[in-house]
Amino acid sequence: MKKKTTAKAALCKHLLEGKILNIKNCFTLIGLTNCPREIGRMVERAFNVTVDRTEVVGTSRYGQHCKWVDYSFNKKIQNQDNLKKMKDYVKKNT
Numbered sequence: 085m086k087k088k089t090t091a092k093a094a095l096c097k098h099l100l101e102g103k104i105l106n107i108k109n110c111f112t113l114i115g116l117t118n119c120p121r122e123i124g125r126m127v128e129r130a131f132n133v134t135v136d137r138t139e140v141v142g143t144s145r146y147g148q149h150c151k152w153v154d155y156s157f158n159k160k161i162q163n164q165d166n167l168k169k170m171k172d173y174v175k176k177n178t
Contacts, residue, residue, distance in 0.1 A: 087177075087178075089177060089178045090177045091114055091115060091116055091122070091126070092126040092127075092173070093173060093174045093176075093177035093178050094113070094114045094178075095110075095114055095116065095122060095123065095126055095127060096126075096127060096131075096170050096173060096174050097174045097178065098113065098114070099123075099127065099135065099156070099157035100157065100159070100167075100170060100171065100174065102156070102157070102159075104154045104155065104156045105119055105123070105154070105156075106119065106140075106154050106155065107119045107120070107152060107153075108152075110122075110155075120153065120155075123135050123155055127170075131166050131169055131170045131173075132163070132166050133157075133162050133163070133166050133167070134161070134162070135155050135156070135157055136155070136156045136158055137153050137154070137155060138153065138154045138156065139152075139153055140152050140153070140154055
C-alpha cells in the first residue's frame with residue numbers, strides 16, 4: 085500500500101521548494117483551510133524556523149480593493165540543523 089503524504093509534509097515541501105503559499109492556493113494545493121495558523125503551528129513552531137510574510141494589495145475581479153498575505157521561505161537565513169530536520173520529515177512522510 086502506498087504511503088500517503090501528510091498535510092504537514094506537503095506544507096513543508098512546498099515551502100522548501102521555494103513556492104509561495106497564500107490562503108487560496110494553500111487550500112487548493114494542500115487542503116488546509118487556515119494557512120496562517122497551520123504555517124505557524126506545523127512549520128515555524130515545529131521546526132523553529134521563520135516563514136516570510138509579504139502583504140499584497142490588489143483588486144478583485146469586480147474592482148474591489150483587497151489584501152492578502154503571501155508566505156515564502158528563505159532557506160539562506162535559517163538554521164541548517166532545523167532545515168535538515170524539516171527535509172528529513174518531508175522525506176519520511178511523503
